[in-house]
Amino acid sequence: MTSMTPGSTVASATAPTRPRSSYWSHLKYVMSENPVTGLAFGLFALIILAALFGPYLVPHDPLATGVGAALQPPSLAHWFGTDHLGRDVFSRVVVATRLDLLISVSAVAISFVVGSVIGSLAGYFGGWTDRITGRLVDTIMAFPLFVLAMGIVAAAGNTVENIVYATAIINLPFYARMARAEVSIRRNVGYVQAARLSGNSELRVLFGHIFPNIMPPMMVQISLNMGWAILNAAGLSFIGLGVQPPSPEWGIMVAEGANFIISGEWWLVIFPGLALMLAVFTFNLIGDGLRDLVDPQRRT
Amino acid sequence: MTIPLLDVQHLSVDFATRNGTVRAIDDISLVVGKGETLGIVGESGSGKSVTSYAVMRILDRAGRIAGGRITYGGMALHKARERDMRDIRGREISMVFQNPRAALNPIRRIGQQVADVLVQHSQATRGNAREKAVEMLRAVKIRDPEQRYDAYPFELSGGMCQRVVIAIALACRPRLLIADEPTTGLDVTTQKAVMDLIVDLTREYDMSTILITHDLGLAAAYCDRLVVMEKGRIVEANGSAELFHGAREAYTRQLLQATPRIDSEVRDLLPAALRATAMPLPETHDVGEPLLTVKGLKKQFGKPGADNGHLAVQDLSFTIREGESLGLVGESGCGKSTTSAMVMRLLDTTGGAIEFLGEDIAAIPAAKFAAHPLRGKLQMVFQDPTDSLNPRWSAAQSIGDPLQRLASHMNRQQREARILELAALVGLPVNLLDRFPHQLSGGQKARVGIARAIALDPRLLILDEPTAALDVSVQAIVLNLLEDLKHRLGMSYLFISHDLNVVRLLCDRIMVMQNGAIVEEGNARQLLAAPATDYTRTLLAAIPHPPQAAAND
Amino acid sequence: MSLALKARKVGLRLLEAIPTVIGILVVCFLLTRALPGDPAAYFAGPMADAESIEQVRRNLGLDQPLPVQFVNYVTDLLTGNLGMAISTGQPVVAELATRLPASLELTLGALLLSFLIAVPLGVMAATRPNTWVDHLCRFLVTAGVSLPTFFTGLALMYIFYYLLGWAPAPMGRIDMMYLPPETVTGFYTIDTLIAGDWETFRAAIAQMALPLITLALFTLAPIARMTRAAMLQTLGSEFVRTARAAGLNGRRVLVTYAFRNALLPVVTTLGMVFSFLLGANVLVEKVFAWPGIGSFAVEALVVSDYAAVQGFVLSMALLFVLLNLLIDVIYTLIDPRVGEES
């Protein structure tokens, strides 16, 4: 049979060429399009580096007391000064990156996975699934978030895991709601119908076809929550429900250092505060960039 | 024609994009005389809208006039200050957009929106704005304008909204109206009413009009002169009749040809070069045993037994035989898509039977049908090719999805081979297989959708307005592709459309549907030639008729 | 537009809140019981022996099995009895009555302040997307949300009270020189105005300034972000284009057409922002010795004061239901579409 329309000459044997390099160039584009995003990506890389290699690079053991005289202002020997036990603040600030990143990443990962699965199911199947999960989420949302976190940590004990769980639980509703909204508007779009026709089971339609498409808006939420998770941990530290000493963690350092502001030992709060701010700042700013990165529409 | 009202000379418009500057309009010149109606036609993306935005100076941030002059009544619009432009807009030149519902502020009363313009241009004071706005609403033939003044856009139908938009545009009696696809998205019958209204009013107010459309039939029916655009340039400009009778440029001819007419055949739509290489169509084809028998199909949305009892589909029965194609036409909202979704087992029925290949598939819940062996035999091509492709999946992945799910016997290599085969079958260049939907053109996306639908060798293919979102030339190609596939693969079609002209091209039989029920059914040619019901006659009458010219050489 | 339909919708929303409230009751009851420590031992005081601890336990009703405690709790609740906050020695109802206005005054004030700042910022950024103005706005509001509130609060106090002496002593809602106004609303700023006492009004405002700014800084970002996004969307919408094509002037397009529509999504985020604020309140109240409900909750939580924690959470829940209802009403007022689509 002859071909009948333009361009339909039978396939040449050459394999299709895939635009391999596009991911890098896309990243480069996303970063350069918006200077703030570019800055955020740079800072993010720095934070990751500090988390990975910080403990091997710092001049002092962050836990060792008395590596210098207590409460020394910043100097060449101790760049960020020393604390009331003579610990090196610089080392503590750098090493804390890992724990803070761990707390925020794992908390957000848990709430993202659980929340978006719950929300997706509710948005996709509607009906009772939706009603029950909706009420559940409403119940969590009805608590002022920080207070709920406080309650959970107070009830379960203040270990790193419990802080992570508490943070995850209070963030969960955001993902659930968002996923529900995003899924329910896509529940009957063309490609979903098409996927059903292709023989995909409902769950596969949901998680194979719809879910990847709700990632871009989720990325923004993820980045906001990462920052928020760190702040949350800091708040818990301030009321004494943070991580256990002596682990260096920015929140607890700021919380403890805050008491030294009035007495003039500013370095105890400024440096961890700056680190904390930088991280939260980075996470908040990186959101739009991340969204653009995972959004195929934004790729040429 | 005396002094032109609008004179555009050598206009160019640039857009700044992430890939550098893009020239959307390249050196175009056009004039509109007093009282004249100028049509701008061309396919999607040819620069029609950008031209009008440039005239109005409402280009996006990224766009800028790169060269040329726009003169309106002696005034240089291309370098006018924003403040002066504000006085021009609405008062001297106004615009009507497509998608009237979106063009109205959803949370402001429609009367106020009309009044806003009147007050802005000092055509009314706060005191009498309401009165004048009501007057304007009456002028655009809105019933009970006093009451409607306080309505919100969502309380009106699409046609009504478009009337309001027209009222806003004409409120200050501008001298030039630019109508940018004012009827796209409206029903065929509404479309005619709206166009007639525009023509009446512009004539009454002695206005000039620019009508932007991709529908040559529509343009020819309403315009004095036509300008044909392609890729940001003007390829041809002439009086409507002249253009239709003797288009000089190949592109224009191709466009004219691709526009379905009451008497054209599906091959006629193709450009000459392609028509020559196309496979000859058999004069007749055999119609076999009944493939699909629908009996007493019903669908009610909302709670079953609810007292409002509106049935979207009521008591529908029809049969499709092997190799037959059946057309289903009707106004928007009459239940066409609902019917197809039920037959396709995407939607549970409220009542009735759907017998496919001897099995009553209506009994199987839609949610369970994915695993049914008949799933692959019953496939569908969707209306909007963009919407029906997963934005995160490449063309090859989309085509391969049904194979992966349902053709479990195939291994990876076999699947890859089948994808290439399908791409060849629908005429999709292989190098496009790795692209994402947003990197494909409308026609290419339609091909991907078709390839996916035929991947499993279905027996029945439902086509729900498969070309509604496509340009005429692409539509021509897709229609031909569908016709070829039907004959080559021996499938049966259920073809859904509101465009009788299009349905006729592909179908042996036609059903006309109104409010969820069949009002008329019969052989395609006979039904169109001698419609039995008023409703069908109205549908036919609403189709704009371009001058009857033999564009086929 | 039918009022009845809207009223029905509001009624439905109220009904919808009931399971949530029940859920909250259960969660908060269980949460308090899960708190570690034995309140009986704690409240029996130093040097209490086993016998007196038991006695306290009986007094608190904690010797009963959990379901009985829950039933008692709910029955008490229905009679308006929220129990006694042992940690402060007051009936929980009385505590809430005095502390809730204090927190609300702060929270709502901060919300108002940040709304007044963030919305114009967001609009400004949206009208000039990707310019330095936009980036600067984004940078500034993000900086505000990047610091823990207790730190910001302490820093502000250090600068404006300790160093400069501009702010009054951070010791609660009103300086000791003034008598609190007679309670009408419980909001000092409003009550002083009602009493016509300008001087006390000024004193109350002065006390509020720093905590208010602290909280507002924290909530700028979400509101500004949302405003910007919503404005960008409406500014790009077809009805704004139509309005511009009809020659409406810039202000009218921006305000009547774009902004009013953009306000809708912003209003819906207020609930979330409010929740954030109440959380942040807990910390800020502590820094500024603000006798609000947040600091009350923290103290109660630390000592496992069941009744207080439960009362606090319950009132929060009701507050949220009310707030969301209020948001719905506002929404209904500015969006005629609500209540129409079934």
Added chain:
Amino acid sequence: ATSETAVVVFGGTINSLDIHRSGTNRDSYQVAINCYDRLVTFGTKTLDDGSLSYDYDNVQPELAESWEISGDGTVMTFFLRKGATFWDGKPVTAHDVKWSFDRSVSLGGFPTVQMKAGRLESPEQFEVVDEHTFRITLPFSSKLALPDLATPIPVVINSEVARAHATEADPWATEYLHRNPAGSGAYKVARWDAGQQLVYERNEDWKGGALPGYQRVILREVPSQATRRALLERGSITAAHNIPNKDAKELASRPDIQVVSSPIENCIYCLCPNLDFEPFKDKRVRQAIAWAVPYERIFEQAAYGLGVPTWGGSKTVDDIAWPRRSPYSTNLDKARALLAETGYKDGFTVPLSFNLSHADWAEPAALLIQQSLAQIGIEVTIEKIPGANWRTIALVEKRLPLHLENFGGWLNTPDYYFYWAYIKGNLFNSSNYNNAEMAKLVDDTLDMAMDHPQYAPNVKRMIELAQEDVPRIPLWQPTLNVALTNGANGYQFWFHRQMDIRSLKPA
């Protein structure tokens, strides 16, 4: 803050105006002190540094003008001051005393326990002889009885007012007195905004002592320690009660602020190994730890050098001074040697817990101990425990293997301290120390008069045992720090660690 009005800030909260009520917290005791009178009080002494302190050895009249104690020490007769009146003008009578004492031994909870310490256990012991004569009969003579009457618990309440508000369900008017004090004390409560402030108004008719210096005292609750310091430095307040050692040390040098740091009598901050747990069953392990604690550094960095050292003393016990220096000091070699003798020469792992509310001193101390113990192979993990939990698991259930505690006895005798902290089953013996000899010694000594010939030898033996067995490793004797500004003076330290505003005087 004028010369008429004093503003005092503190970090706690007052949750009741009635000290007898169950649930009344420690901070609220000051209402009992400032608003109520007792029969007797302690006199004042001036310490070496010039600051004032109560004097345990000097019991002075308050409501009782004088008293007689029978020869066998079991009958105490008090003669009430004539002319003393309650705030409502009603004279204070023996009936009021009887009613109040009955109340404190009947309500249960802490007041009853504290009364019991002075052998005051049942209403039968209290007798109204006449309007102004009140008699207490003890089951046996006890040296603790009289001092116990000077603690904040045995306050005298206006029984008529109270009875008028008593109900059948609430015969002791706890609901009324909770909010409305009815006393004869130096100050009345003008206003109480729970969670915010308490305003004292001077009782111009007070007969219990010299008229206080301030007419009004506003007691403000300021939870943030940094805020309190800022207020202090800015001179916005008159006094700050219980400020952290660091602030005390730093502010002491400021001319405009007077810091009074008084060692808290009969109180020691301790590291407590729990004898219920395996490694600590062995005395040598406990001693090894006592030798490994970095006392000096803890004192410098956790206590900022404020307090009284309790390490590095001699092994022989020559006197009965308490708290005193233990024979231990930092000597890691000795510690290692001792540990090597036991089954734990390779060390072991143990959690070290402390109370969240004590984090200011306990956390640095814990960190320093952790680091030091690591050097003798004992790996310590640190655990902060919130207040509510602490009481239960540390003191009631006594299940913390190694923890920091801070018991201080109100009645200032060593045997009283040993009674609470070294006797099996008693609340503050969180180490589960159980030694028959110690138990017998304490039992014999607790009620024994201090001039009894057997008293000093018994106490010496107790101290020897405590030092040998080290169930509690003393770290230091803490101080209570109070800062005064704007020339205020007259602050006096009390064992109950509450602010006695009666003695405060403006410049």
